[in-house]
Amino acid sequence: MYLYLPVALTSINILVPIGLGLAVGLLSGLFGVGGGFLMTPLLIMFGIPSTVAAATDSNQIVAASTSGTYAHWKVGNVDFKMGLYLLLGGFIGGLAGVQGIKVLQAMGNADFVIKMTYVLMLGIVGAYMFVESLMSMRKKKEESPKQEKESKIGAFLKSLPMQTHFEKSGVTHSLLLPVIFGGFVGILAAVMGVGGGFLMVPVMVYILRMPMHVVVGTSLFQILFNCIEVTFLQAYTNHNVDFILAVLLLVGSTVGAQVGAVFGRKLKGEQLKIILAVIVLVVTVKIVFELTMSPSLLVSQGGGH
Amino acid sequence: MKIVRSSHSAVHGRTSTWLTAALVMLLGSFILKGVASAELTARANHDHITIDFFYHGSTVSVSGVSDPDADLVIKISAPEGHQALRKKGKVAGLLWMNVGNLDYEHVPSLYFLTATKKPEDILALEELDRAVIGYPALARHAEVKPVSDEQDKARWFDEFIRYKEASRVYSVSSGNITRSEKDGKHTYYTVFDWPYQASPGDYTVTVYAVRDKKIVETAESHVLVEQVGIVKRLADMARGRGALYGTISILAALGAGFGVGLVFRKGGGSH
Numbered sequence: 001m002y003l004y005l006p007v008a009l010t011s012i013n014i015l016v017p018i019g020l021g022l023a024v025g026l027l028s029g030l031f032g033v034g035g036g037f038l039m040t041p042l043l044i045m046f047g048i049p050s051t052v053a054a055a056t057d058s059n060q061i062v063a064a065s066t067s068g069t070y071a072h073w074k075v076g077n078v079d080f081k082m083g084l085y086l087l088l089g090g091f092i093g094g095l096a097g098v099q100g101i102k103v104l105q106a107m108g109n110a111d112f113v114i115k116m117t118y119v120l121m122l123g124i125v126g127a128y129m130f131v132e133s134l135m136s137m138r139k140k141k142e143e144s145p146k147q148e149k150e151s152k153i154g155a156f157l158k159s160l161p162m163q164t165h166f167e168k169s170g171v172t173h174s175l176l177l178p179v180i181f182g183g184f185v186g187i188l189a190a191v192m193g194v195g196g197g198f199l200m201v202p203v204m205v206y207i208l209r210m211p212m213h214v215v216v217g218t219s220l221f222q223i224l225f226n227c228i229e230v231t232f233l234q235a236y237t238n239h240n241v242d243f244i245l246a247v248l249l250l251v252g253s254t255v256g257a258q259v260g261a262v263f264g265r266k267l268k269g270e271q272l273k274i275i276l277a278v279i280v281l282v283v284t285v286k287i288v289f290e291l292t293m294s295p296s297l298l299v300s301q302g303g304g305h
Numbered sequence: 306m307k308i309v310r311s312s313h314s315a316v317h318g319r320t321s322t323w324l325t326a327a328l329v330m331l332l333g334s335f336i337l338k339g340v341a342s343a344e345l346t347a348r349a350n351h352d353h354i355t356i357d358f359f360y361h362g363s364t365v366s367v368s369g370v371s372d373p374d375a376d377l378v379i380k381i382s383a384p385e386g387h388q389a390l391r392k393k394g395k396v397a398g399l400l401w402m403n404v405g406n407l408d409y410e411h412v413p414s415l416y417f418l419t420a421t422k423k424p425e426d427i428l429a430l431e432e433l434d435r436a437v438i439g440y441p442a443l444a445r446h447a448e449v450k451p452v453s454d455e456q457d458k459a460r461w462f463d464e465f466i467r468y469k470e471a472s473r474v475y476s477v478s479s480g481n482i483t484r485s486e487k488d489g490k491h492t493y494y495t496v497f498d499w500p501y502q503a504s505p506g507d508y509t510v511t512v513y514a515v516r517d518k519k520i521v522e523t524a525e526s527h528v529l530v531e532q533v534g535i536v537k538r539l540a541d542m543a544r545g546r547g548a549l550y551g552t553i554s555i556l557a558a559l560g561a562g563f564g565v566g567l568v569f570r571k572g573g574g575s576h
Contacts, residue, residue, distance in 0.1 A: 004360040004501065006532065006540040011361045011501040047502075059554050066562025074570065111403045112396050228555050235551025239543050243554050244358075250558055254565035291400040295393055297471060298464045302389035302406060 007242035008052045014248055016046055021060065021252025028253065029068045029260020030267075031276045032219030033197030034061040034227065037122075037283055039249075040194075048245065049301055054193065055240035056249070058230040061195065063250035064257045065224040071261035072217030079168035079214050083221040085178035086200070090226060092179075093186020100191050118192045119287055125202050126280035132206070133273035169210040169218075181207055182222075195230075197223055198280055205273065212269030216261075346370045347379075347512040347524035354499065356532045362501040365528055366494065367510055373491040375514040375521060376427045377482055378420040378438055381497060381528065383413040383508055390465065407461055410448040415503050416469070418477045419495055421484075429518040436513060436520060440466055440477055473500035505530045 004011045020042055024035035036057050043053035072078050104110040160174035181203045189196030197219055204215040235241040264272060346369035354363050367379050387410055394404035418424070424439045433442040444462045452458040469475035482495045493512075507529050514522040532540055542550045 002359065002361040004356055004358055004536055006536045007543050009502075009504050059558055062555055062558035063562040066559050067565045068562075070563060070566035071569065074566075112400075115400075115402055228559075231555050231558075232548075232551040235543070235554060236547040239547055239550075241543065241551065241554050243539055243543070243550070243557070246554060246558065247561075250561050254562050257562075258565060258569040291402065293401070295401055297468050298393045299390040299407060299461070299468045300393065300403070302391055 003244060003248070005048075005242050005245050007240065008048050008056075008245055010047050010049075012046060012048070012245070012248075017043075017245060017248035018252040021064075021249040021254075022256040023252075025064045025067070025253030025256025026260040026263075027256075027279070028061070028064045028220065029071060029257035029262075030216070030264045031197075031260075031272060031279075032068075032201055032216035032223075033276070034058075034065065034195035034223045035197070036061065036195045037198060038279075043245075048242075051238065051240045052242050052245070055231070055234035055238060056242045056245045058195070058227045058234060059241050059243075059246040060249035060253055061223060061227040062231055063246075064253035065220045065227060067254035068220040068257035068261055069217065069224055071258050072213075072220060075265065076168070077213050077217035078221050079166055079210065079218045080221065082166050082169055082178055082204075082208070082210070083218045085175060086182035086185075086204075086218070087222045087225050089179035089182025089184075090186035090189075090196075090200075090222060091229075093183035093188075094190045094226075094229075095186075096183070097187040097190025100187060104191070114192055115287075115291065117188070118194070119284060119291070121188065121192070121199065122280055122284040122287070125198060126277050126284055128206075128277075129202055129273050130277035130281060133270045133277060137270045137274070166210075169208070169214050171209050173208060178208065189226075195223055195226060198276075201276065212272055213264070216264060216272070220257075344370060345372070345375075345512060345514045345522040345524045347510060347526045349510050349526045349528050351499070352526065352528050354528065354530045356505060356530065356536055357534050358536060360501060360536075363499040364496055365499045365510075366496040367512065367526070368492060368494040369512060369524060370490055371484075371493050371512075371514055372516075372522075373484065373486070375516045376421045377493055378418070378424055378428070378436075378513040378515060378520075379482065379495055380436075380438065380511045380513070381415065381417040381508055382511075383415040383503075383506055385411045385413050388412055388414065390468065392461070405451075407465075408448075408450045409462075409465055410450070412443070412447045412465070414506070415474045415508060416443065416477075417475070417497050419481055419497070420479045421482050423479045427515050427518065428520070432515075432518065432520050436511075436523075438513070472502050473498075474503055499528075503530060505532050 001014050002011045003014050020039060024039045027033060027035050027038070036054070039057045039060070040050075040053050043057065044050050048056070069078060101110065104113055157173065157177065160176055162175040163172055164175055165172045185196045185199045185203060188199060200219050200222065201215055204210045204219065205212060210218070231241060347367060348369050350366040350368070351363055365381070371377055387408065390407045390409065391403045392405050392407045393401055396402055396404065418439065420427070424433060425441070428438060433439055434445055437443055437446050444459065447462065449458045449461050449465075452461055466475060482493050484491065484493045486492070507527060510526040510528060512524045513520045531537075
């Protein structure tokens with residue numbers, strides 16, 4: 001059955017957005033990512049204008065991450081305190097990132113810089129997570145040498161002011177740490193035009209040393225607030241949110257997020273990390289292919305600048 | 306059903322001919338030349354297309370009375386305007402990405418053309434250009450910026466046509482106008498697939514009667530495409546009341562997320 005989308009100005013088979021929502025919601029509940037890096041290009045592929053695809057996806061993520069956060073919160077896997085500091089950093093970083101885009105655009109070649117940053121980030125994060133989780137799966141018993149290696153960085157982190165204990169995550173850090181790294185992810189996410197879940201998850205795992213299951217719940221919590229802000233700004237300034245498309249997507253994604261959260265509990269932290277790493281790497285390879293293969297059309301719809 | 310219909314007669318009534326000609330000249334679009342031997346009429350069967358939730362495109366048939374000896378060209382087009390597209394190019398000799406914008410001026414967002422024979426074979430160049438019939442005429446009519454020379458312009462105009470044809474809003478064909486005779490009246494008929502990608506708006510159907518490489522008569526009709534009901538209300542709200550629309554979208558998403566969470570809690574029993 002086809003439905004007409006009033007803002008996207010196109011007609012779509014309703015099974016397409018429901019199916020996409022289900023698949024991406026599943027990933028969201030499993031790994032604590034918004035899934036924009038998958039959903040937006042898929043929507044464009046199905047004929048949704050790129051600006052509408054990105055804006056509507058953020059509306060849909062509000063629903064999926066609410067559903068996912070709720071599911072993780074029920075089993076005590078959301079560190080609200082950590083989430084709030086990350087959010088604070090992310091908010092400041094987002095503002096800085098938007099200015100950064102303006103500078104890039106003034107310099108020209110913005111698209112090139114943004115695309116390259118995106119591909120490099122995806123590639124590095126994916127490869128690092130893959131190798132790291134593979135090693136930790138192999139050397140599960142020998143954990144002592146790894147601890148020693150990080151003692152230097154650990155000592156430096158411990159020397160920072162405003163140390164506080166994050167109960168849910170079972171870690172003690174300076175308050176500055178989540179704010180600074182949240183800000184860093186916020187800048188990159190704003191420049192690349194993505195939610196940044198795929199960056200936030202590794203930051204929480206490798207820098208903040210949080211347990212993987214708490215990472216997923218906390219990441220969803222902060223994605224929820226980011227996407228509320230983005231949805232509002234997109235609807236208010238660019239008029240690009242398609243409500244009907246968002247509803248179709250969220251029918252699938254809210255259910256997917258619940259299923260993902262249940263599945264996630266059955267998997268080990270390393271298993272979750274390695275699957276996410278593989279997905280990130282596959283997306284990287286896909287983007288590299290797109291960049292190097294000759295496109296069938298040499299012009300595309302103009303942006304909303 | 307709203308019917309917008311007009312036809313010009315060059316034979317019946319000199320006053321009306323002069324009036325029509327004066328009006329047309331004033332508008333600066335068409336100048337009626339020559340004398341036609343029969344009245345040309347145009348009618349679009351689907352002159353008011355309504356877009357509701359279940360809209361998935363439509364068909365528009367154009368029919369009317371014509372001189373059987375004249376060739377016909379039928380054009381449906383949107384008002385001319387400006388379109389901005391992104392241009393892809395190779396960066397560092399290897400990577401394809403957006404390398405800038407292209408501005409197309411005087412181009413319609415939709416352009417359908419069909420004719421009894423290939424328009425370039427039955428019309429003189431100046432007539433093709435005057436009425437903007439066919440892609441080459443449209444290319445000469447349009448402006449593309451920034452381009453380095455005519456060759457560059459032609460290349461990026463070709464890409465524009467390929468993009469529009471892929472979006473199903475441009476098409477040029479010939480040989481699919483059916484002509485018949487009934488009770489001494491010579492009629493013509495053709496049908497266009499109307500794509501759901503065509504945005505709401507007022508489209509003009511123009512039928513040209515052609516003889517001796519010249520346009521001898523024109524008749525016009527309109528197709529109005531409009532959103533109705535909830536589709537219209539949502540689209541208007543998204544455009545006009547962004548803050549409210551955004552708030553409702555967010556609340557609906559939050560509600561759905563919580564709702565599904567509650568359903569799973571009751572039915573799931575996951576722990």
